[in-house]
Amino acid sequence: DVVMTQSPLSLPVTLGQPASISCRSSQSLVYSDGNTYLNWFQQRPGQSPRRLIYKVSNRDFGVPDRFSGSGSGTDFTLKISRVEAEDVGVYYCMQGTHWPWTFGQGTKVEIK
Amino acid sequence: EVQLVESGGGLVQPGGSLRLSCAASEFSFSICSMNWVRQAPGKGLEWVSYISSGSSTIYYADSVKGRFTISRDNAKNSLYLQMNSLRDEDTAVYYCARDSPNYDILTDWGQGTLVTVAS
Numbered sequence: 001d002v003v004m005t006q007s008p009l010s011l012p013v014t015l016g017q018p019a020s021i022s023c024r025s026s027q028s029l030v031y032s033d034g035n036t037y038l039n040w041f042q043q044r045p046g047q048s049p050r051r052l053i054y055k056v057s058n059r060d061f062g063v064p065d066r067f068s069g070s071g072s073g074t075d076f077t078l079k080i081s082r083v084e085a086e087d088v089g090v091y092y093c094m095q096g097t098h099w100p101w102t103f104g105q106g107t108k109v110e111i112k
Numbered sequence: 113e114v115q116l117v118e119s120g121g122g123l124v125q126p127g128g129s130l131r132l133s134c135a136a137s138e139f140s141f142s143i144c145s146m147n148w149v150r151q152a153p154g155k156g157l158e159w160v161s162y163i164s165s166g167s168s169t170i171y172y173a174d175s176v177k178g179r180f181t182i183s184r185d186n187a188k189n190s191l192y193l194q195m196n197s198l199r200d201e202d203t204a205v206y207y208c209a210r211d212s213p214n215y216d217i218l219t220d221w222g223q224g225t226l227v228t229v230a231s
Contacts, residue, residue, distance in 0.1 A: 001174075039217060041157070048207060048221045049149075049157060060219075092157055096217040100173050101159040 002026050002095055006104035012112045019080040021107045023093035028073050030097070037096035040069055040078045043106075044089040052091075053078065085111060114139050114220040116208045121225030128198050128229070134191040134208030134222060142186040145169075145211040147218065148193050150204035160206070161193065176202075198229045 003026040013019045029036045040053040051060050053069035056076060066081040080087055088111060093104040120132040132148070148160040161182040162171040170182055181194040191208055205224040212219040 035215075037215070037217060041218070043157075048223055049218075050221070051218055054216065054219075090156075094157070094159075094218070096215075099171050101162075101217075103157045103159065106156045 001100055002029075002098045002102050004093055004095055004102050004104035006091075006093060006107050009105060009107055011107055011109045013080075013083045013109060014112050015085065016082050019083050019087075019109060021078045021091055021093075021109075023071075023076045023078070023104050025074045025076075025095055027098070029076075029095050030073065036072065038069075038071065038076050039094045039096065040067075041092045041094060041103075042087075042089055043092065044086075047089075049092065080109075083109070083111070114210070116210065116220060116222035118206065118208050118222045118225040121206065121227045123228045123230065124198055125231050126199060126229055129194070129196045130198065130227060132193040132195065132206055132208075132225060132227070136189045136191065136208075136210070139210070139220075141189040141210075143213055146182075146184060146191045147209045147211065148182060148191075149207045149209055149218070149221075150202075151207070151224075152201070152204045155204075158204075163191070195227070198227075200229050203227060203229045 005024045007022045038056050041049040042052050043049045052063050057069045068079050090106040090108050092106050115137040117135045145164045147162050163182045179197045183192045207224045208222040209218045210220050
C-alpha cells in the first residue's frame with residue numbers, strides 16, 4: 001500500500017500568518033493517464049471531511065484562494081497564505097492513484 | 113445541493129452484523145462511483161470500499177476484505193455496506209462519499225453514522 005506521511009502532525013499558527021503542511025508518498029502518484037490524484041481534505045471540529053484541493057493544485061468550488069496546493073511525484077504541500085479562525089481543524093492528504101486509496105495521518109491546525 | 117444521508121449505525125456485539133445505508137439525492141447517482149470511508153474515535157480517515165457506477169468494479173481495504181460487502185441500487189439511489197464478523201476495531205463513524213464523473217474523487221460526503229462494536 002502507498003504510505004502517505006504528513007508533517008507536522010500539529011501546527012499552531014498565529015491568526016493572519018501563513019501555514020504549510022507537507023505530504024510525502026511512498027511511491028509516485030503519477031497515474032498512467034498523466035494525472036496525479038493527490039487530494040487535500042479539511043475536517044473542522046465535529047464536521048464531516050470536506051475536499052479542498054484535487055489533483056494536487058485545483059481548488060474546489062467555494063474554497064478560499066488563501067488555500068493552495070503544489071507538488072509533484074511524491075512530494076506535496078498545502079499552504080494557507082493567511083490563517084483565519086475558521087481554518088482550525090485537521091487536514092488530510094489522500095492519494096487516489098493506487099489501490100487501496102490511502103490517507104495521511106492528518107495535521108491538526110490550531111490557533112496560538 | 114448534493115445530499116448523502118447515512119443510516120443503520122448502532123451498537124453491535126463482536127462477531128455480529130450490521131447493514132449501513134446511504135440515501136443519495138440532488139445528483140445523478142447512477143453515473144457516480146461511491147465509497148465508504150471510516151474514522152475511528154479520535155483517529156484519522158480510512159478508506160473502506162469503492163463501487164463503480166454500474167457495480168462492475170469493487171474494491172475493499174484489506175482490513176475489511178471478506179467481511180464487508182458494498183452494493184448499490186441505482187433505482188433507489190442508495191448505497192449499502194453489509195458488515196459481518198464485526199470486530200472491536202471496526203468501531204468508527206462510517207461516511208458515504210461520492211466520486212463525481214471523470215474520476216473526480218471523494219467530492220462530497222455524508223454526515224456519517226456511528227458503528228460501535230462492543231460487548
